[in-house]
Amino acid sequence: MPIWVMGTEERGRDTITTLNSSSRPGDWFWGFWPLVPIYPYARRQTLRQEIIPDTLWTFEQVQGIFYVVVPVRMTVVKLEAGGLLVYSPVAPTPECKRLLRELEAQHGEVKYIILPTISGLEHKVFVGPFARCFPNAQVYVAPQQWSFPIDLPLSWLGFPPERTEVLPPDSSKTPFADEFDYEILGPIDLGLRPFSEVAFFHKRSRSLLVTDTIVSIPEEPPEVVQLDPYPLLFHARDEARDRIEDSPQLRRKGWQRICLFALYFRASVLDTIPLLKAFLLASNAPERSKKAYFGIYPFKWKENWQQSFAALRKSNLLVAPILQTLILNRNSKETLNWAKRIGRWDFKRIVPCHFSAPITADWQQFREAFTFLEGKNSLPRADFEVMEQIDEILVRTRIVPPAR
Numbered sequence: 001m002p003i004w005v006m007g008t009e010e011r012g013r014d015t016i017t018t019l020n021s022s023s024r025p026g027d028w029f030w031g032f033w034p035l036v037p038i039y040p041y042a043r044r045q046t047l048r049q050e051i052i053p054d055t056l057w058t059f060e061q062v063q064g065i066f067y068v069v070v071p072v073r074m075t076v077v078k079l080e081a082g083g084l085l086v087y088s089p090v091a092p093t094p095e096c097k098r099l100l101r102e103l104e105a106q107h108g109e110v111k112y113i114i115l116p117t118i119s120g121l122e123h124k125v126f127v128g129p130f131a132r133c134f135p136n137a138q139v140y141v142a143p144q145q146w147s148f149p150i151d152l153p154l155s156w157l158g159f160p161p162e163r164t165e166v167l168p169p170d171s172s173k174t175p176f177a178d179e180f181d182y183e184i185l186g187p188i189d190l191g192l193r194p195f196s197e198v199a200f201f202h203k204r205s206r207s208l209l210v211t212d213t214i215v216s217i218p219e220e221p222p223e224v225v226q227l228d229p230y231p232l233l234f235h236a237r238d239e240a241r242d243r244i245e246d247s248p249q250l251r252r253k254g255w256q257r258i259c260l261f262a263l264y265f266r267a268s269v270l271d272t273i274p275l276l277k278a279f280l281l282a283s284n285a286p287e288r289s290k291k292a293y294f295g296i297y298p299f300k301w302k303e304n305w306q307q308s309f310a311a312l313r314k315s316n317l318l319v320a321p322i323l324q325t326l327i328l329n330r331n332s333k334e335t336l337n338w339a340k341r342i343g344r345w346d347f348k349r350i351v352p353c354h355f356s357a358p359i360t361a362d363w364q365q366f367r368e369a370f371t372f373l374e375g376k377n378s379l380p381r382a383d384f385e386v387m388e389q390i391d392e393i394l395v396r397t398r399i400v401p402p403a404r
């Protein structure tokens, strides 16, 4: 099997080496995709990146709905006594397993698997199947797990009961406490189900691992999203009759629009076309295959749409607007205290589960990202309009409690 070295690059202070091992679609197969039926369904390519030589790696795949595709990432850390800790597993496809077995051959087997969230179904769904591929690993999960629509025991979700434990509130009570500290955010009461996330600090490499709370938005599409650029090019069009064409400029344009979709649902710079009109316009589309959604393209971007994207990049770190408006503001005090507790760690890079990684950032920048809870926000208020409407409906119907 050929191993493709896709490149080495400087990113911040880190030098990243990227590997993608397989060109055979069978190696990308993920059979449990109907559990959370989102793009790319049964075929998931994996990109392994070495962030710190012989110490820390990321494994990236993509996920999305209606071609709004963003990276989803697991982080693997080498333990000093040998063996590996896996934070937030991705789909254990044959390719993903092989890339990880290569690390096991060099550094020892997977010893610990961490599920750091209770609400992120896009992370939770992989942990049971992943753990079954690594039968000697101990699984640790964030406290107060739940499932939807009904609460099921973790064993029903494929978690191995005999080797699954809940992360204790006191991080010094784990077998990896010498090398890692962690802080649990929440649970934050959202009415139907709570939100919680566990940030891990790897002491030796001074790396902070987070799941959904912090992101950094790159100007260019990440490599993993470019393995299949079709979603980028789909969203680079201005109207239904435009051809789907490929160029670096169009990939970038599609990516930046995808970011706006993923972070705001519908930013103020996006108009939607009524469905009936979109159906009529589809008759002029050059491609009307199922892959091209039968030519339906119900979006009209305003001329100034790039201003909204530029605002997302004003600061290096960002709390996703969805979390700002609908989740973390449900318990501002708890969130700010959690961010403060993380301040005792002297980290120099952050590795989140989505968008860019690694991010060169320290605690001050991390703390600054949460000042939206204290009334400071550099993002355009107009872009929050749709989420504020959703928030108002949810509060009015008492589905979620009000912000506090």
Ligand SMILES: [Fe+2]
Pocket: 120, 122, 123, 211, 212, 353, 354
């Ligand atoms: Fe997530």
